[in-house]
Amino acid sequence: MQVNKAKILEHFDNDEELLQDLVMVFEDSYPNDMAMIEKSIAASDFPNLQLYAHSLKGSLSHFFVDELHLLAKELEDDGRNKCLDHQNNFTVLKDQIPKLIQELKK
């Protein structure tokens, strides 16, 4: 996973404090999105899969980590297309997001 801290900081107007605040907001909010995605996959609840994967994708977009953004987007597309072709993305995201947070906190 490639974290481009310079690009992220530029997005946050080079305000490191703001970036750290937002990392905390993300750390607080993403478990809910993940829980809802997991539940939606288990129940084949496609509208909610689309909605919460979209929400997670939106949060990830602030950090410009293309790989993770793509994984969330594919889950969102699954929800839209009413399929579970990329359900394994969930496991990868569950593993990778805490690592991303650690990187961002450095």
Add this chain to the structure above:
Amino acid sequence: MKKILLVDDDKMTLKLLKSQLEKRNFQCFIFPDSNDDIVSFIEKKQIDLVLLDIMMPNKSGDEYLKEIRGRFSRLALPVIMSTSKSEDEDIVSFLKMGANDYLVKPININIGVERINTQTQLKDLMRDAQSFEEAKTINKMLNTLSHEIKNPLTIAMMQLPLIKRNDKSEEKVQRALMRISNLMDQMHSALDQYQGIESNPVDELYKVD
């Protein structure tokens, strides 16, 4: 200070936008709850521009946009939609529904500020144009009114020396008084025409389509 209403379910976007816009002298409000009436909120806080997300869990951006456009025209209240790239197809339909512009997420704050400024400046220009047109209309109305009052008033005033000169002739005095009475009726009618006028044709500009 321009007042911006942020309608988004993403806490990160809200925090980022609020912090960055306030740094640039905008006053930001976060729409509290999808159960609240957005139109009343906008009216109460006198919002200048709405930044509206498309995809939200409880109520979608298009529902909010319909409610807003049911009350405010594009000129009266600009709405900028925020979309992700996958919502590209939606942009055209939102612009057709009455959105003024859009921003792609993650929002680049400098682009966002420029677009907000453009829309609020357009709104101000329209307001100035409306004030100018209103002033012109009022001026024209006052000129007409003054003319409609002045003419009968002058003729009525001319009756007074006639009454004085003919104070021995009851018939002539009565005729002069009758003329004065008719002229006063004319002035009364002229004033009646303008009573209750609160708007002018420029309001058409602000009418909802």
